[in-house]
Amino acid sequence: MKYIKTKRLILRDWKESDIPKFIELNRDRDVRRYFPDVATPEESKAFILNAQRDIDARGFGLFAVENRHTKEFIGFTGIQVWEEDGPLKLHFLPSIEIGWRFAKRYWNQGFATEAARGVVKFAERNTDIREIYAYTASINYPSINIMLKLGMKKVHTFEHPSIIDGHSLKKHVVYKMDIKKRHRFKL
Incomplete structure (x- = not known):
């Protein structure tokens, strides 16, 4: 099923044919530069299963x-629910997180921003979500x-509990946007 269309993109359900491409994407050290390591094929498959399960539910x-x-x-x-009982113990949980990851050959072409803007519009039109968060290594x-x-604003920093002390990825930043007001993005 197709959920979001932008000028150049379709955001949709996951397909069986996406699995090998997603495994390859997650084994690229450049793509995973801000993660502790590349993902195994099993981790990539589990990600897809969990993502589709959330979409279905x-x-x-x-x-x-x-x-x-x-x-x-x-x-x-897309957007996903950050659960209060997960590894991160932050004051604003549970909440909704927006995230993205693209194959390297699609970087620096505006695809991630275009897709994220489409997700924000989707959330405004199809959900009662009022705040969206994002976090990443600082x-x-x-x-x-x-x-x-x-249009997100920095609201918090934290030390990621899954990353060892002293690692360059330990410090994380949290950004937030309020979507009560309609954003006027061109897609």
């Missing part, structure tokens, strides 16, 4: 992203740049 989640013109799977973008400037383009 809630009507939203981390959608597969397809290039409208080439029909190629290029990554994912050195992940490409993702922080997308957060800023969405």
